[in-house]
Amino acid sequence: MSRTPEQEAPGHAEAPDVGELTPPDRTLMGPGPSPVHPRVLRAMSTPLVGHLDPSFVEMMNETQELLRYTFRTDNQWTIPVSGTGSASMEAAIGNLVEPGETMLVPTNGYFGGRMASMARRAGGEVVEVDAPWGEPLDPADVEAAFEEHQPDVFGFVHAETSTGVLQPEVPELTSIAHDHDAYVIADSVTSLGGVELRVDEWDIDVAYSGPQKCLSCPPGASPLTLNDRAMDKVLDREEEPRSWYLDLSLLEGYWGDERAYHHTAPITNVYALREALRLVAEEGIENRWARHREVAGDLKAGLGELGLEMNADDEFWLPSLNAVRVPDGVDDGAVIDHLLSEHDLEIASGLGDLAGDIWRMGCMGHGARTKNVEFLLSALEEALDEQGYDA
Numbered sequence: 394m395s396r397t398p399e400q401e402a403p404g405h406a407e408a409p410d411v412g413e414l415t416p417p418d419r420t421l422m423g424p425g426p427s428p429v430h431p432r433v434l435r436a437m438s439t440p441l442v443g444h445l446d447p448s449f450v451e452m453m454n455e456t457q458e459l460l461r462y463t464f465r466t467d468n469q470w471t472i473p474v475s476g477t478g479s480a481s482m483e484a485a486i487g488n489l490v491e492p493g494e495t496m497l498v499p500t501n502g503y504f505g506g507r508m509a510s511m512a513r514r515a516g517g518e519v520v521e522v523d524a525p526w527g528e529p530l531d532p533a534d535v536e537a538a539f540e541e542h543q544p545d546v547f548g549f550v551h552a553e554t555s556t557g558v559l560q561p562e563v564p565e566l567t568s569i570a571h572d573h574d575a576y577v578i579a580d581s582v583t584s585l586g587g588v589e590l591r592v593d594e595w596d597i598d599v600a601y602s603g604p605q606k607c608l609s610c611p612p613g614a615s616p617l618t619l620n621d622r623a624m625d626k627v628l629d630r631e632e633e634p635r636s637w638y639l640d641l642s643l644l645e646g647y648w649g650d651e652r653a654y655h656h657t658a659p660i661t662n663v664y665a666l667r668e669a670l671r672l673v674a675e676e677g678i679e680n681r682w683a684r685h686r687e688v689a690g691d692l693k694a695g696l697g698e699l700g701l702e703m704n705a706d707d708e709f710w711l712p713s714l715n716a717v718r719v720p721d722g723v724d725d726g727a728v729i730d731h732l733l734s735e736h737d738l739e740i741a742s743g744l745g746d747l748a749g750d751i752w753r754m755g756c757m758g759h760g761a762r763t764k765n766v767e768f769l770l771s772a773l774e775e776a777l778d779e780q781g782y783d784a
């Protein structure tokens with residue numbers, strides 16, 4: 394194509410010819426994002442208001458109330474953090490961990506490693522409590538790690554999305570930490586709104602989550618809750634947190650009583666989260682936990698009928714994320730590709746230590762429905778058949 398001299402000048406390219414947006418109609422049964430409820434999508438297409446508009450301030454209050462209900466907490470300090478789950482994660486770790494302090498993190502999955510990276514960037518020292526990928530932490534090991542290292546902050550992953558393991562005995566873990574005057578941060582990204590989580594009853598100081606897993610909301614505004622004890626630590630810091638954007642003492646100005654500008658809230662994502670949480674409240678949080686167990690239980694049973702094995706022991710099974718072992722002789726990537734290209738169905742491969750060994754099948758929020766599970770099982774049977782696997 395010939396160009397005029399002006400068009401050849403840097404920065405003068407022709408307008409790109411990009412077509413209208415037509416994303417494929419996928420069924421999302423991977424580790425997130427999960428399928429979004431039509432009501433949430435509708436909420437996202439409503440008109441914007443300003444981030445300090447009185448109507449928005451009202452919606453902020455309602456969203457906070459709904460978040461408290463979903464986290465099972467009375468914590469005043471319960472907010473959506475602008476950004477994905479990693480933003481609420483970094484807000485938790487970056488504010489709680491002060492330079493020179495020690496954070497104890499788990500090694501039994503991918504997200505403990507991310508906790509460690511964030512703690513180091515906050516100026517903290519990292520110590521570890523070990524368990525194999527595919528197993529939860531043993532309280533005895535946590536106790537031993539506390540005796541040895543006396544950490545200031547202890548992080549654990551309630552629902553490990555990389556291994557399909559649910560951490561049991563949470564109150565035991567928090568009581569060990571509190572006996573040592575430490576603070577507890579729980580990663581509840583894949584548990585909030587999907588499996589039993591009781592922030593107050595279990596004595597969790599800080600819990601962070603994400604919207605696109607069991608809340609079935611697009612990513613963008615991520616739940617975070619801190620009790621007064623944790624917030625007092627944050628407000629008493631000697632040194633400012635290293636992130637200005639995620640500094641909770643500044644965010645208090647916007648989400649607290651003052652409602653003063655800090656940064657422009659992602660209005661549409663707050664609408665979405667509010668609607669997604671309204672769906673949680675309508676269903677009832679305990680009914681929602683039960684639905685996840687029931688529907689994911691059907692998935693697990695169906696996988697068993699196909700001769701497949703779960704990665705986690707039944708005792709630690711995580712309904713919202715089913716990690717399934719890839720049978721010998723089957724190409725995990727070919728199955729994933731087949732499901733996507735033939736059925737518009739998304740599942741995921743393993744991460745880190747489990748890459749190539751497992752598939753990860755989410756059963757989250759609006760995706761935790763019988764219809765989705767039946768669809769996944771029949772498509773999977775076909776994909777396995779294609780690979781010469783005999784169920």
Ligand SMILES: *Cc1c(COP(=O)(O)O)cnc(C)c1O
Nearest residue numbers: 477478479504552554582583603
């Ligand atoms: C998804 C996930 C995160 C990170 O959330 P993003 O929204 O991807 O930033 C953190 N922890 C766990 C356990 C997760 O599953």
